[in-house]
Amino acid sequence: xxxxxxxxxxxxxxxxxxxxxxxxxxxxxxxxxxxxxxxxxxxxxxxxxxxxxxxxxxxxxxxxxxxxxxxxxxxxxxxxxxxxxxxxxxxxxxxxxxxxxxxxxxxxxxxxxxxxxxxxxxxxxxxxxxxxxxxxxxxxxxxxxxxxxxxxxxxxxxxxxxxxxxxxxxxxxxxxxxxxxxxxxxxxxxxxxxxxxxxxxxxxxxxxxxxxxxxxxxxxxxxxxxxxxxxxxxxxxxxxxxxxxxxxxxxxxxxxxxxxxxxxxxxxxxxxxxxxxxxxxxxxxxxxxxxxxxxxxxxxxxxxxxxxxxxxxxxxxxxxxxxxxxxxxxxxxxxxxxxxxxxxxxxxxxxxxxxxxxxxxxxxxxxxxxxxxxxxxxxxxxxxxxxxx
Numbered sequence: 001x002x003x004x005x006x007x008x009x010x011x012x013x014x015x016x017x018x019x020x021x022x023x024x025x026x027x028x029x030x031x032x033x034x035x036x037x038x039x040x041x042x043x044x045x046x047x048x049x050x051x052x053x054x055x056x057x058x059x060x061x062x063x064x065x066x067x068x069x070x071x072x073x074x075x076x077x078x079x080x081x082x083x084x085x086x087x088x089x090x091x092x093x094x095x096x097x098x099x100x101x102x103x104x105x106x107x108x109x110x111x112x113x114x115x116x117x118x119x120x121x122x123x124x125x126x127x128x129x130x131x132x133x134x135x136x137x138x139x140x141x142x143x144x145x146x147x148x149x150x151x152x153x154x155x156x157x158x159x160x161x162x163x164x165x166x167x168x169x170x171x172x173x174x175x176x177x178x179x180x181x182x183x184x185x186x187x188x189x190x191x192x193x194x195x196x197x198x199x200x201x202x203x204x205x206x207x208x209x210x211x212x213x214x215x216x217x218x219x220x221x222x223x224x225x226x227x228x229x230x231x232x233x234x235x236x237x238x239x240x241x242x243x244x245x246x247x248x249x250x251x252x253x254x255x256x257x258x259x260x261x262x263x264x265x266x267x268x269x270x271x272x273x274x275x276x277x278x279x280x281x282x283x284x285x286x287x288x289x290x291x292x293x294x295x296x297x298x299x300x301x302x303x304x305x306x307x308x309x310x311x312x313x314x315x316x317x318x319x320x321x322x323x324x325x326x327x328x329x330x331x332x333x334x335x336x337x338x339x340x341x342x343x344x345x346x347x348x349x350x351x352x353x354x355x356x357x358x359x360x361x362x363x364x365x366x367x368x369x370x371x372x373x374x375x376x377x378x379x380x381x382x383x384x385x386x387x388x389x
Contacts, residue, residue: 001381002034004082006073006091008057010042013272015210016295017100020174021088022046027370028377038076038093040069053080063127066090067134084381086373090138095380097138098148098172098373102290104131105161110290110312139164145380148172148373150293151314172376173317174295175369176302183304183354184279192280196242196266203238203345206281206305208274208296212247215294216287216310216331221251221265223285223308223337228264231342239345244268244277278303283344283352287331288313301325301361304354308340324357 005025012019025035029049037050040057055072058065074093077085087094089101108128112118122129139147139162147169149155155171158164184192190200198204205224209215224241231239241264243249249267271277278284284300284307293314300307306324309316310331319325326340344352 001084001378002036002082003028003377004036004038004053004077004080004085004093005088006038006077006085006093007088008040008069010037010039010046010052012046013043013270017088020100020295023177023366024370024373025050027367028374031374033374036080036082038073038080051080063130066131070134070138084377084384086377087144090134092138092143094143095145095384096148096376097144097146098150099154099158100150100292102292103154103157103161104128104135106157106290106292108132136162144168145383146170146376148376150174152317153312153314154292172369172372173315173364174293174298175364175366176295176298177366178302178363180275181278181299181302183358189279192276195276196268196280198240198242198266198280199238201238202240202280203235203348204281204283205239205241205341205345206277206284206300207241207243207245207286208277208284209243209245209247209286209288209294210270212243212245212249212251214289215245215247215291216285216289217243217247217251219287219332219334219337220285221254222332222334223287223341224265226334226338227341228338230338235342235345239264241265242268242277242281244274245270274299275303278305281305282348283308283341284325285337285341286310286313287328287337289331291315298363301357302363304358306344306352306357308337308344318361318363320360322351323360324352 007021009018010021012022029035035050036053038053038055042052053076055076057069061068070091073091077093085094087097112121149158149169149171152171155169158169193200193202207217207220228236228239278300284305286297287310291313297307297309297315301318301324308326310328316327319327321327328336330336
């Protein structure tokens with residue numbers, strides 16, 4: 001089967017959605033399918049072995065760049081002659097559409113929660129209105145055989161904002177590479193802490209994100225400050241916050257000044273060996289402002305690391321409060337975050353043991369997920385062929 005994938009970037013290091021696109025393409029190729037990738041930019045190592053078809057994302061067009069990209073990728077998908085096309089970005093092409101990026105309406109609600117203020121902002125935010133119009137044009141028509149939402153949160157948003165029915169939108173959570181992400185033994189955990197420059201007995205609160213502000217590093221850092229202030233002296237001495245990814249480093253480094261204890265907060269650049277950070281961690285803190293379904297939550301749970309997440313995170317679906325983490329009532333409540341951090345680290349050996357966290361999380365393997373996506377692609381290809389005939 002000839003499969004076309006549409007994505008703006010094809011670079012596993014750019015972010016979770018891009019890593020998903022590369023890994024899915026590799027799985028489909030390994031299964032004997034011919035894969036054409038339609039995108040603006042790619043990394044040679046990731047693109048090797050695929051047919052690459054460039055459609056430029058014309059940034060000089062400003063908000064109109066998204067519309068042009070949607071039109072031109074749709075035309076490119078028709079020209080390449082694929083049996084089925086999967087849109088992993090906003091595009092007028094595609095038999096299947098997987099919604100893994102934040103919807104524009106959800107971005108608006110997260111950033112302007114007050115309805116009156118929202119209406120006032122939208123009156124002048126014409127760039128945002130253009131993107132809203134584009135999403136309405138893409139999702140409000142029955143152009144796709146099926147729309148795949150990566151979480152129940154995204155499914156609910158699609159049904160609420162667009163003229164779609166539950167039969168058109170299915171939920172398919174991401175899978176996890178269990179070979180890469182698994183609970184470490186004590187020796188490996190200690191070695192990973194040493195590699196990060198931490199004491200072997202450190203209690204590590206981990207934050208991972210490619211957008212520090214939207215993913216909630218400020219709230220995570222404030223919660224860490226609260227946890228440090230109320231913790232017993234022995235626990236306080238061992239507490240560390242490690243932030244990994246990309247964004248405004250000052251959000252976290254301010255915490256060092258508040259604690260008046262330099263060295264307790266570390267900010268590290270993105271890394272291809274993120275599994276070593278999970279091996280060193282005791283709790284993942286992810287109070288995201290708006291997140292369709294962060295892979296980092298699934299990877300933490302697979303590594304046996306409990307997760308403290310906001311209710312605006314799609315992968316809160318996987319959290320069983322008190323067993324593998326907590327879902328925050330208020331994502332910016334430093335007291336709630338700090339208390340959750342302490343509850344996890346104090347019960348790490350018993351209630352939140354790594355094996356128990358992994359077993360109760362009900363995760364899919366990445367192979368199971370990709371097989372389900374492959375089945376959907378075959379179904380869409382058959383439907384397209386029957387219409388054509």
